[in-house]
Amino acid sequence: MTAPEHPSRAAEGTTSAWHHSHPVRIYWEDTDAGGIVFYGNYLKFMERARTEWLRTLGFDQEGMRRSGEGMFVVADTQLRYLQPARLDDLLHVTVAVVERGRASVEFAQDVWRGDTLLVRGRIRIGWVQSVAATETTEAGLRPGRIPQRILAVLPEPLAEHPSKPSAAAQASGAQDTPTATPA
Amino acid sequence: MTAPEHPSRAAEGTTSAWHHSHPVRIYWEDTDAGGIVFYGNYLKFMERARTEWLRTLGFDQEGMRRSGEGMFVVADTQLRYLQPARLDDLLHVTVAVVERGRASVEFAQDVWRGDTLLVRGRIRIGWVQSVAATETTEAGLRPGRIPQRILAVLPEPLAEHPSKPSAAAQASGAQDTPTATPA
Amino acid sequence: MTAPEHPSRAAEGTTSAWHHSHPVRIYWEDTDAGGIVFYGNYLKFMERARTEWLRTLGFDQEGMRRSGEGMFVVADTQLRYLQPARLDDLLHVTVAVVERGRASVEFAQDVWRGDTLLVRGRIRIGWVQSVAATETTEAGLRPGRIPQRILAVLPEPLAEHPSKPSAAAQASGAQDTPTATPA
Amino acid sequence: MTAPEHPSRAAEGTTSAWHHSHPVRIYWEDTDAGGIVFYGNYLKFMERARTEWLRTLGFDQEGMRRSGEGMFVVADTQLRYLQPARLDDLLHVTVAVVERGRASVEFAQDVWRGDTLLVRGRIRIGWVQSVAATETTEAGLRPGRIPQRILAVLPEPLAEHPSKPSAAAQASGAQDTPTATPA
Numbered sequence: 021m022t023a024p025e026h027p028s029r030a031a032e033g034t035t036s037a038w039h040h041s042h043p044v045r046i047y048w049e050d051t052d053a054g055g056i057v058f059y060g061n062y063l064k065f066m067e068r069a070r071t072e073w074l075r076t077l078g079f080d081q082e083g084m085r086r087s088g089e090g091m092f093v094v095a096d097t098q099l100r101y102l103q104p105a106r107l108d109d110l111l112h113v114t115v116a117v118v119e120r121g122r123a124s125v126e127f128a129q130d131v132w133r134g135d136t137l138l139v140r141g142r143i144r145i146g147w148v149q150s151v152a153a154t155e156t157t158e159a160g161l162r163p164g165r166i167p168q169r170i171l172a173v174l175p176e177p178l179a180e181h182p183s184k185p186s187a188a189a190q191a192s193g194a195q196d197t198p199t200a201t202p203a
Numbered sequence: 204m205t206a207p208e209h210p211s212r213a214a215e216g217t218t219s220a221w222h223h224s225h226p227v228r229i230y231w232e233d234t235d236a237g238g239i240v241f242y243g244n245y246l247k248f249m250e251r252a253r254t255e256w257l258r259t260l261g262f263d264q265e266g267m268r269r270s271g272e273g274m275f276v277v278a279d280t281q282l283r284y285l286q287p288a289r290l291d292d293l294l295h296v297t298v299a300v301v302e303r304g305r306a307s308v309e310f311a312q313d314v315w316r317g318d319t320l321l322v323r324g325r326i327r328i329g330w331v332q333s334v335a336a337t338e339t340t341e342a343g344l345r346p347g348r349i350p351q352r353i354l355a356v357l358p359e360p361l362a363e364h365p366s367k368p369s370a371a372a373q374a375s376g377a378q379d380t381p382t383a384t385p386a
Numbered sequence: 387m388t389a390p391e392h393p394s395r396a397a398e399g400t401t402s403a404w405h406h407s408h409p410v411r412i413y414w415e416d417t418d419a420g421g422i423v424f425y426g427n428y429l430k431f432m433e434r435a436r437t438e439w440l441r442t443l444g445f446d447q448e449g450m451r452r453s454g455e456g457m458f459v460v461a462d463t464q465l466r467y468l469q470p471a472r473l474d475d476l477l478h479v480t481v482a483v484v485e486r487g488r489a490s491v492e493f494a495q496d497v498w499r500g501d502t503l504l505v506r507g508r509i510r511i512g513w514v515q516s517v518a519a520t521e522t523t524e525a526g527l528r529p530g531r532i533p534q535r536i537l538a539v540l541p542e543p544l545a546e547h548p549s550k551p552s553a554a555a556q557a558s559g560a561q562d563t564p565t566a567t568p569a
Numbered sequence: 570m571t572a573p574e575h576p577s578r579a580a581e582g583t584t585s586a587w588h589h590s591h592p593v594r595i596y597w598e599d600t601d602a603g604g605i606v607f608y609g610n611y612l613k614f615m616e617r618a619r620t621e622w623l624r625t626l627g628f629d630q631e632g633m634r635r636s637g638e639g640m641f642v643v644a645d646t647q648l649r650y651l652q653p654a655r656l657d658d659l660l661h662v663t664v665a666v667v668e669r670g671r672a673s674v675e676f677a678q679d680v681w682r683g684d685t686l687l688v689r690g691r692i693r694i695g696w697v698q699s700v701a702a703t704e705t706t707e708a709g710l711r712p713g714r715i716p717q718r719i720l721a722v723l724p725e726p727l728a729e730h731p732s733k734p735s736a737a738a739q740a741s742g743a744q745d746t747p748t749a750t751p752a
Contacts, residue, residue: 045434045438047430047433047434047437048433048437048447048601048602048603048607049430049433049434049601049607049609051601051602052597052598052600052601052602053265053268053597053600053601053602053604053605053655053656054268054274054276054344054597055333055344055602055604056276056344056602058597058598059246059276059277059280060243060244060246060247060250060598061243063242063243063246064243064413064415067243067413067414067415068411068413068415071413071414071474072411075474080474081414081473081474082236082472082473082474083474085236085237085473086708091237093237093239093242093284093287094242094284095283095284096281096282096283096284097242097280097281097282097284098279098280098281098282099279099280099281100278100279101276101277101278101279101280104276104344106448106602107447107448107451107602108437108441108446108447108448108449159635161237161238161239161287228617228621230613230616230617230620231418231419231420231424231616231620231630232418232424232426232613232616232617234418234419235414235415235417235418235419236414236417236418236419236421236422236472236473237414238419238421239419241414241415243415247596247598250596250597250598251594251596251598254596254597254657255594258657263657264597264656264657265655265656265657266657268656269525289419289631290419290630290631290634291620291624291629291630291631291632342452419631419634420634420640420642420710421699421710422642422710425612425642425643425646426609426610426612426613426616427609429608429609429612430609433609448602451602451603457603459603459605459608459650459653460608460650461649461650462647462648462649462650463608463646463647463648463650464645464646464647464648465645465646465647466644466645467642467643467644467645467646470642470710527603527604527605527653
C-alpha cells in the first residue's frame with residue numbers, strides 16, 4: 021500500500037529503485053478551482069515523504085531544530101507536471117538519494133497514482149544552523165556542512181534514476197523541450 | 204513601490220528587463236517553524252504575479268474558466284533559493300516572458316527584497332480545456348493550444364534573461380553551497 | 387493508533403464517545419514562525435477527519451461533485467485553541483455528530499496529542515448543488531437539502547458532547563469568558 | 570478602494586464602524602475544487618488584516634518575536650460563512666476591537682465583496698513569551714499579559730458591532746440554512 025502498484029512497469033527500461041515511498045491522500049485543501057491539485061502542493065507532499073523517510077532513519081527534525089543542531093533547507097526544486105491529481109486520490113511519493121555531498125544532498129522524487137506517473141521532481145537540500153545575534157549582526161541562519169551523523173546513515177546514491185525531469189520528457193516523447201537542469 | 208529598488212545593480216552585467224513586477228507582503232501564514240518563508244510558497248507568489256500581469260493585459264481567468272474557454276496549467280517549475288524571506292518582509296516578484304509557443308509559454312520569475320535576489324524561477328505553463336464526460340470516458344482536462352487572442356497580446360520574449368537558475372548559480376560563484384543566510 | 391491513548395481520562399466526567407478518529411502528522415508546511423502549528427490549519431485537519439469518516443461510510447465526495455449530485459459546504463466554524471502542536475507531533479482528530487438536520491449537520495471535533503486536548507471545535511456543514519447558467523443568472527451554487535441517502539447513514543447525534551468550546555473553557559477553569567456560540 | 574463600497578447600507582440599523590479595512594485579492598491558491606474559496610483561508614485573510622492594522626499602529630511583529638518580547642497567539646475563532654468568494658474577487662476584510670483585556674483582545678472581523686457580506690468572524694487573541702529550556706523543562710511558550718505599550722495604543726472597543734456571528738444570523742433571518750449561493 022505504500023508503493024506504486026507496478027514499479028517495474030512504471031519504470032520500464034530504467035532503474036526502478038527508490039529508498040522510500042510514502043502515501044498521500046488528496047483532500048479539499050489540496051485542490052483548486054481547476055478541479056485538480058494545486059501544483060505548488062506537490063512540494064509539500066515531497067517534503068512529507070522526505071520527513072517520514074528521515075524518521076525511519078532515526079532523525080528527529082524538531083529535536084535538532086530546538087537543540088540548535090540545525091535544520092535542512094531546500095536549495096533547489098525542479099518539478100515536471102505530467103498528469104493532474106484530484107480530490108480523494110491516493111498518491112505515492114517516492115524518495116531516492118541521487119547525490120550526496122557534505123554541503124548538499126539531492127533527491128529524485130516522483131508522485132504516482134497507481135502506475136501512472138503524475139509528477140517528477142528533483143529536490144536539493146542543504147543544512148543551516150541558527151546563529152545568535154551579536155553586537156553588529158542580527159540572529160540568522162548560517163549554511164553549514166550536513167552533520168556527519170546524518171551523512172553516515174544516508175544510503176548510497178542511486179547511479180541513474182528515472183526521475184530526472186528532462187529524461188522523463190524524452191522518455192514520454194514530449195516535443196516541448198524541457199528547460200535545462202541546473203546541474 | 205512595485206519594482207526592485209535598484210534593478211540595474213541587481214542585474215549587473217545582464218539584461219535587467221521584466222514585463223511586470225508585483226509586491227508581496229509576508230504574513231504568518233507564509234512562514235514555517237524555521238522562522239523563514241516555507242519554500243513551497245514562492246510558487247504561490249509567482250502565480251500571484253502572473254495573474255496580476257494577465258489582469259493588466261485584460262484577461263479574466265475566472266471568466267475563461269467558467270465559460271469553458273479553458274485555463275492555464277503549470278507544466279514545469281524550477282526554483283533556486285538563494286536567500287530566505289521572513290515575516291513582515293515586503294518582496295517584489297517579477298514576470299518576464301522568455302519563450303512563447305502555441306503549446307506553452309515560459310516565464311522567468313525572480314523574487315527580490317529591495318536589491319537582494321532571494322529566489323530565481325522558471326515556470327512553463329500550458330493550456331487545457333474541460334472536456335465533458337462521454338459514454339466511455341469521464342470528464343477531464345485536455346491539453347490544447349493557447350488561444351490566439353492571448354498569444355496575440357503576449358509581449359516578445361526577452362532574448363536573454365538573468366533569471367535562468369543555472370546561470371544565477373554560476374554568476375554568484377556558488378559552489379553547490381546553499382546560501383540561506385539573511386546576511 | 388487512530389485514537390487518543392486515554393479517552394476515558396481525557397473526557398473525565400463527560401461522555402467520551404466519538405464516531406471517528408483520524409491521525410494527523412505535523413510537517414513543516416503546517417507550522418509557522420512562532421514554532422507552532424498555524425491555527426488556521428486545524429480546520430484542514432478536521433476536514434481530513436470528516437472526509438475519512440465519510441469514506442468509511444461509503445461516500446465518494448469527488449464522485450458526488452463531478453456527477454452534479456452536490457457537495458458539502460461549511461456554514462459555521464468555532465475553534466478554541468488550548469495548547470499548541472509542533473513539528474513532528476502525531477495528533478488525533480475526532481469526529482462526532484451532535485446535530486443532524488435536513489439542511490445542516492453539526493459536528494464536535496477535537497484535536498488531541500496523546501491525552502492532551504489541543505483544540506476543541508464545532509463545525510456545521512450544509513449542502514449545495516451546482517446550478518447551470520441561465521439567460522439571466524450565471525452558474526452558481528444553490529443550498530439544498532442533504533440527500534436522503536446520506537442522512538440515512540449518519541449516526542444518531544451524541545446527546546452531550548465534551549467538545550462544546552464553551553463547556554471546555556468552564557471545565558478548564560478559564561476565566562477569560564469564551565464568546566457565545568451562535569446556536 | 571480599501572473599504573466596502575456602501576458601509577452604511579451594509580450595516581443598516583447597526584453601528585457601521587471598524588478600525589481598519591484591508592483589501593484581499595483571490596488567487597488560484599485560495600480556491601478549492603468546489604470552485605470557491607476554501608473556507609479555512611478566511612482565517613488567513615483576517616490575520617493579514619490584523620497584521621496590516623498593527624503595522625499602521627507602529628508594531629513590528631517580527632521584531633517583537635525575534636527580540637523575545639513575545640507574540641500574539643489566537644485563542645478562539647468563530648466564523649459564519651454566508652456567501653462564497655471566487656477566483657479573481659477583490660474582497661475587503663475589516664478589523665474592529667470589541668473587547669480589550671490585559672490577557673486577551675477580541676476582534677470582530679467581516680469579509681465583504683462590494684456591499685455583500687461574505688463571512689462574519691470573531692477572533693480572540695492572547696499573548697505568549699518564549700521560555701528557554703531549563704534542566705527540568707523544555708523550551709516553550711508561556712501565556713502572559715499583553716505588553717502595556719500595545720494596550721496603550723489599541724483603540725476603545727466598539728460597544729456593539731454588527732459582526733457577532735449569532736446576531737448576523739438573526740439579522741439575516743437565517744433559519745439554519747447555509748447560504749452559499751452567489752446570487
